[in-house]
Amino acid sequence: MLLGPSLGLSAILFAIGVAGVIVRRNAIVLFMCIELMLNAVNLSFIALARYHGISGQIMVFFVMTVAAAEATVGLAIILALFRHRDSVDLKDANVLQG
């Protein structure tokens, strides 16, 4: 009978992740907030997988793989950014603004 509470918790965690992305300027912490949102979505997948069958859990497996790939490439981009600007603050990453 944990379906409703699990979906509610997932909603709260996702909202906290969104708030983190808006409030923080550090690119690495931003990535951590994105991981938090992915985790929240995983929770609702698993809560529903209990009723809809194992496919939901397999989807979580794929989400985790994509998250790992995304974190690897994202952190490499942050490393390259740090080399150019000596900072990972997003206010220093303003080349595209012109």
Add this chain to the structure above:
Amino acid sequence: MMGEIVFYFFAAASILSALMCITQRNPVASAFWLISTMLALAGIFVLLEAQFIAAVQVLVYAGAIMVLFLFVIMLLNLSDRVSDIRGKLSWVVAALIAGALAASLITLRGYTPARLALEVTGSAQIPPEIAFQAAELARTEATSRGVIGVFAEPLFGSYLVPFEITGLLLLTAIVGAVVLAKRRL
């Protein structure tokens, strides 16, 4: 009843850790609070009968991915002398947007298996035990074959092609990370 107490304990722990994660000034502290969130979620996954995913969550997420984050934070030698948290206005904007999002999503809190069955089958006469027979079957199968067997059979059966494409995605990520992070190729 016992399960619900444990669930609410882990839920409170994960929400508290997530809030600490976004308010801590030091990126290392943020990372550790995020690890705490993930461990609490792993506990909830066990309660929701996803034992394998819970183990993978601890090993891959809290272990590998967060170590990668900590590694990069240490490598860049970031200090917390200058706060990266934006001003008061952004807190208001964040509270508005996240509050609206949470308020609309929190209505899912009222979901029960009976309502889910009604929406899936479109008829109120079918009880959830009948509508979700396949899941019930998988649950009894898990007691005889183990949770890994129930998980692995569709993964290497009907989901084989997506699984192989995942391998390709990881290869691309490795090559991309090396190309981006290397100074001179």
